[in-house]
Amino acid sequence: MAELDATAVSIEKILAACTAGDTARVRDLLDAGAPASAQEESTGESALMRAAAAGSAEIVALLLERGAPWNALDRKGRCAGEFAVDAQSQECVDLLVNAGVRAQLLFGILDGGASTEDRSSEEYLATTASFKDADTLVDDNGDAVMMEWETPLMAAHADVCVGAFPHDACGHLKDRNDLRVLNVGHGLGIVDGFLRNYASRIAAHCVIEPHPDVLKRVDSQTEKWAGVTFRRETWQESLRDEKFGPFDAIFFDTYAERYEDMRQFFRALPRILAKGGVFSFFNGLAPFNPFFHGVACEFVKCELDSIGLDCDFVPLQVDQSAHDDKTWDGVRRRYWRFDAYHLPLASHKTT
Ligand SMILES: C[S@@+](CC[C@H](N)C(=O)[O-])C[C@H]1O[C@@H](n2cnc3c(N)ncnc32)[C@H](O)[C@@H]1O
Structure with a gap:
């Protein structure tokens, strides 16, 4: 006592x-x-x-x-x-x-071994995904895979891929008309839709998407995706192809994966991203605490630096609809609460 x-x-x-x-x-x-x-x-x-x-x-x-x-x-x-x-x-x-x-x-961890989603990627890929009102993709738990409020962010990510985003790290791509672009994770097809607006400058537009229900929707929109190559597999499978890449721009936005998975993808970047090429990903790192989010961004910067990529995070205002309770009606878990989005913009060092 x-x-x-x-x-x-x-x-x-x-x-x-x-x-x-x-x-x-x-x-x-x-x-x-x-x-x-x-x-x-x-x-x-x-x-x-x-x-x-x-x-x-x-x-x-x-x-x-x-x-x-x-x-x-x-x-x-x-x-x-x-x-x-x-x-x-x-x-x-x-x-x-x-x-x-x-x-x-x-x-060597970011998610403490626990995924932000409470199911494994294999489970998600083996179960039904459905499109609610055409603007939300949900898994069979009722969790949102992709939502329309992210549209302005996806527009910015597409702009990064073609050098139309106002930042020195990607500016050199804007005069090219032979771009090879890779999008990992099709979802609602938002980022791919924006990329189609630049079709005249994109020589190869490749998408990796393994989910059968997402691919079913792609197959019902053949005209929309004419000229786009779909790899109907996971990115893990694509990476096993030695002839895969290189790309001038890569955007990564998957679902039900851990930080450790994205890290595995990072490790392949020196091989599949051309020198001077740009890489970005949907930044949902540590999404419930702004300070932890900042630490996670710094951590990713160190990781990318160690494999030869310079990374900056560009703050963008998140669309007001992300804060509207109605937006999340029918979605099991609200996965976004911040006002600002920190768009990662990494470029493959040339020296
Ligand atoms: C958040 S959504 C992508 C949204 C997309 N950026 C858009 O603009 O609509 C995630 C997508 O990644 C796909 N996905 C999940 N695991 C994957 C993997 N291992 N490889 C490639 N895609 C994967 C999901 O099926 C889903 O379509």
Whole structure:
């Protein structure tokens, strides 16, 4: 009992010292055995959150060094990074992002082994997918595979593929009329529809799509997709073809896959993406916490850099309809909550 009281007192003391931004006191308390991972019982606020809220980069660094978890959540589901953002302390934000990226690098995981979808890709591909009102594709669990509110984002992704997006990383493609473009995952065909608007500049438009119900719809729209090559298989199968590629632009947007799967696709990029070519993907990384999302983007940047791609994330405003409750009527799970979308734009380094 006496020991429990002593721990409670030391937690209270370290939390107070963090709030006061008193580095010397925090160091003394840690040296005397106070836990760096201390969290207040009722609110769940941690020492790291208190230090971040106080904008004390020195204490944040000290706590991280002593093992405070960068990703602990309080009872409202907020992490230390969000406290740092609110306190407008860029130094604390940077320290916490770096701690997150390092942790991901160490453990080699992004989704902690758990997919955001609660079914495997094999399961999804073996079950029915249906088109609701022509503007939503749902799996047989009632989860949305693709929705119309993403249309402006898909337009931007298509523009990236042909150099029509205002960014230096893809600008060099805009004068080409021999482009080889790959889209992985047809879904509602939105991005492919936008790409057809540039048909005169695209010499080869290839789509990988394995789901029989999606392909059935493709087959009912032969005129719309004239000139497009469909590989009726998974991207994993396409990659086994040694003659596959190279492409000048690749867009990746699949479903029911883990981060680890996309990472496997990343590893093939040096082979299937031409030098100077551009790569982008639907950025639904860590979609429920803006700070974790930021860490995930930084992490992907490191991963792509290590295989020879420079990656930038371009912020875009998300269509208002994504926030309208009606948009999600009949969809089991709302998969998007942010105002901003960070469009990944990676280019294959030429040197
Ligand atoms: C989110 S949708 C793509 C939406 C598309 N970007 C659009 O503009 O409509 C995902 C698509 O990826 C397909 N897919 C799932 N697993 C795949 C895999 N392993 N290889 C290729 N496509 C896959 C799904 O069947 C689905 O059609």
